[in-house]
Amino acid sequence: MKIDINSDLGEDFGRYKLKIDENIFKIISSANVACGFHAGDPNVMNDIVLKLGKRNTKIGAHPGFNDLEGFGRRKISLTKNDIKNLMIYQLGALDGFLRINDLEMQHVKPHGALYNLAQTDREVAEAVLDSVYLYNKELIVLGLPNSQISVVSGKRGVRFANEVFADRAYDDHGFLVSRRIKGSVIKDKDLCRERVLEMVLNRRVKSIDGKYIKIEPQSVCIHGDNENSLEIAKEIYEALGENDVEISPLIEICR
Amino acid sequence: MKIDINSDLGEDFGRYKLKIDENIFKIISSANVACGFHAGDPNVMNDIVLKLGKRNTKIGAHPGFNDLEGFGRRKISLTKNDIKNLMIYQLGALDGFLRINDLEMQHVKPHGALYNLAQTDREVAEAVLDSVYLYNKELIVLGLPNSQISVVSGKRGVRFANEVFADRAYDDHGFLVSRRIKGSVIKDKDLCRERVLEMVLNRRVKSIDGKYIKIEPQSVCIHGDNENSLEIAKEIYEALGENDVEISPLIEICR
């Protein structure tokens, strides 16, 4: 059994550095690299690509809205054409840095508000998927199972991988429970460990209402920008190892 | 005999449109496309690449400083590493749009203050050339003959093409006379015509002090953003045709 672990990286900007624990580099098999719109700048992108390349961590694009002030987390009402072009621009820009390091882009994971909209808004999902497909048919798109982008990817023939969260509650439809709802974020690391194992080994997760939901994870998303997240990440990493689940990049999982 | 004619295009931004005479598209063989830093945005880039692709006009990158307010015309004190990375980012971004249209980048012409610095400042010239070479050894860099970037390109093994201006005076060293000096800009279109023919057919130009200077033009730069420039451009285009000089993209000239 294999699973990918992905994380967002390269989200510094100019003098501003997000505190990322270096240990995250040992845990992940795929990195989502910011492309200069919601975060990242050419120097930051160059440095993170170099670093990931040396570790053989697979690299994906993490394109977002052009909104550094809002860190790409605010919805902006764009047309499908706007979205397509902002995707192509950012994929191309990241590919510049991959090219000079003889590396290949593995996947695409939209960021923040663009990610969220792609899960629920069919137009946005189509714009994202069409741009990825147009750019490179081999690219794998990361998203939530049962989402608009998941459904549309099937119709469009775009390679898609389900990502799951150790620390987030799911509802009976397999959707993430909104962060505004009590119990939506799980902070206990033992519980996170248990849930990930349940998802990866048994292909199911217990919903917030206590029902088992089928889930087919290809990647687990982790964060390295606060201590608790990294603790959970380490816990998951070890638990998977102890259960003979191999941490492998998406490319080896989505064949 | 062959010569390339190049012009800067795709320099709109959002709602802002520079008035470009459509006739320029019939005249040029190579287009320098803005990459979103000094001008251009993803939508603008997509549209101009599509338009140029349909006409079979060869496309080059026109990267500049990240200064939309100053249209890339203000010097910014960057390190060599900063320049390298802003080049890679912009080349990559433009390549995104070329890729989805099955087109290939032909050349690179830095814009505005970056162009000017690369002619006179060895460090900047090296940073520009090294980034282009790193990105793609086949790319041709456009610049002034006798400039720093011209000299360094020879040492670095980067493909380089001399561009000349019909409407600018040259000094005895073959450098452009500063715009601040009287007589540096030639407005008479007959004189422009005559000078271009002299440069292209006889490989020489008369300096502002009356001396003949050797020059080896591979490309003539024209502008389509004011009426007079376009008049001169048409004049040159016709004059070259009448003298059996074939307008050909750089790729066919710099073999």
Added chain:
Amino acid sequence: MKIDINSDLGEDFGRYKLKIDENIFKIISSANVACGFHAGDPNVMNDIVLKLGKRNTKIGAHPGFNDLEGFGRRKISLTKNDIKNLMIYQLGALDGFLRINDLEMQHVKPHGALYNLAQTDREVAEAVLDSVYLYNKELIVLGLPNSQISVVSGKRGVRFANEVFADRAYDDHGFLVSRRIKGSVIKDKDLCRERVLEMVLNRRVKSIDGKYIKIEPQSVCIHGDNENSLEIAKEIYEALGENDVEISPLIEICR
């Protein structure tokens, strides 16, 4: 009888100039000046304030979303606090240029998507009004009659002026008919003339369904960025003059 005529100005940016017919300066009594977020930059703001000051045209702030690429026309999901602070920042910045010219700000008219949201979204209306009131209780806010911002301004004690459009259809509730609906934009200048006179002299307008609606205009909005708009503006200006309606700035109307 008096009426104000307002128009958006100072929406150039860097090298980019919107073509504005100079005749508009003779027609308007109040100008809405862009504040550097959706359009305008410090140089542009300085120049337009100087020009308006010389003509004694009253000046208002025209704050918008921080989205030059979208010209402030795309909705961005901001919190009330975000909106308050972006308003204060932009009002302050414009006031810098007024201060050095011994001029006073007369009014505030939000731009584009911010304007539209303030008409329909109570939260946005409150954020806009509260920030204006906090900044300067004397300022008059321009908006649509019967809108959220109009209703809330009454409750909040913020000075408010109704603006009307000569070239836009109204529905039976006195709201503007969406531009997407056929007949929503009136292009015939005689009809525009007639409608403005009906609104200003008789305080009513015929809805798109043929019913007369009461309306209390304090300002007519005109545009100078295309030929047809300016033609309509001139027509209105003359019609008002011929009917002894005095063109006066808001400050003389909203006492």
Added chain:
Amino acid sequence: MKIDINSDLGEDFGRYKLKIDENIFKIISSANVACGFHAGDPNVMNDIVLKLGKRNTKIGAHPGFNDLEGFGRRKISLTKNDIKNLMIYQLGALDGFLRINDLEMQHVKPHGALYNLAQTDREVAEAVLDSVYLYNKELIVLGLPNSQISVVSGKRGVRFANEVFADRAYDDHGFLVSRRIKGSVIKDKDLCRERVLEMVLNRRVKSIDGKYIKIEPQSVCIHGDNENSLEIAKEIYEALGENDVEISPLIEICR
């Protein structure tokens, strides 16, 4: 005897936070607040002004080049008019937040490359001073003694205050020794303490070559963004207290 202690604050942006030790708020009497160009955004500005206002810390503007990516530390070749307008815009924007808190601007300290250029380049010094004077004759400009901006302020009648650095070496002319030179930055906090006392009590400082230089400090600049700086700041603060030097805002020193 009185001295001001100033520090740069409000230099966060969006999600990006610079780690500032809260203790700095107890030490300083004047704060230089970023105005949204090199750092700071409307939310950040609002929050820091509120916080400083509650503590009665005097507030000054800290305007910089419009270069978030370079944190305002890269030279940009602007005209005097460009500089004047970017100053007015930023002073106005900050004043918006002061106004809604019934606070008054005390001083102006240009940031980064703009600060450095104003010390050495007469044109920049004039542009900065003229804009401040135009904006508000009462404002005090902070800069280096013996610099261009210091000399020109005398001629222009602009209020000016000398700032000194505890941790920087001076040459025989009373200029700061470049950071590139060995010994230019003093890391020993006892030595910093001793030097500040020498400057404040005895109006002199020992140059890097061992000569005593006359100096007339009105403000000591400190930094709170790294541990060592804050240690030095605390040391200085205590030393001044022990020697009966009162920490007072500029407004009470430059009468």
